[in-house]
Amino acid sequence: MSAAALSAGPGGGRVDRSFFERDSVKVAPELLGLLVTANGVTVRLTEVEAYRQDDPASHSFRGRTARTASMFGPAGHLYVYFTYGMHYCANLTCGPEGFGSAVLLRAGEVVDGIEAARARRGERVAFRDLARGPARLAQALGWDRGDDGVDMVGSVRAGGTGFSVAAGPRTGITKAAEVPWRFWIDGDVFVSPYRRHPKAPPREA
């Protein structure tokens, strides 16, 4: 996290819009450890993935559509999509307006609003699994397609520091599966179990 990304002062530690108005690959690792609040739940981000328009694995790769419009809009907003007929996943949009890019929020630790998170995720769900996985995180934060486009600047603030960031290939994709644009907090238990896409080409030795 660069010092310039955070505002100082009382109630500080808030991330401003310029933080998001950069390359999503740059923004992604800096999101780790930050706190995101929505609908009465706060999550500390532990795992993210970068996507951008010149990337075959990105929803924005084939150009702007009704579904992906928010990826092309101003930075610092939500891009929420529906997938596999049953799950929502959430991204924070990045880059200059007109360039489709975002960071997928893959996992986090619920640090506030545990009751609300449990009510959405299920009373019998293990604490560790409340937001461990992109669809789980979106559900814990109460997000669905109706939240697409919501401005999140002001709902993201600094958390603790003093961890190391690890990087590796992204999960669940078949294209550009070798690009190390997945970032996570090394050793954190609130990181999703890594699963390569079944049809992704085998990794080189």
Add this chain to the structure above:
DNA sequence: CCATTGATCCCCT
């Protein structure tokens, strides 16, 4: 390992 589930998009008519 595999089923689930439906929106979205491409490409053709």
Add this chain to the structure above:
DNA sequence: GGGGATCAATGGG
């Protein structure tokens, strides 16, 4: 406007 493939996943064997 329709057929068919795809899909940034999860949960249960």
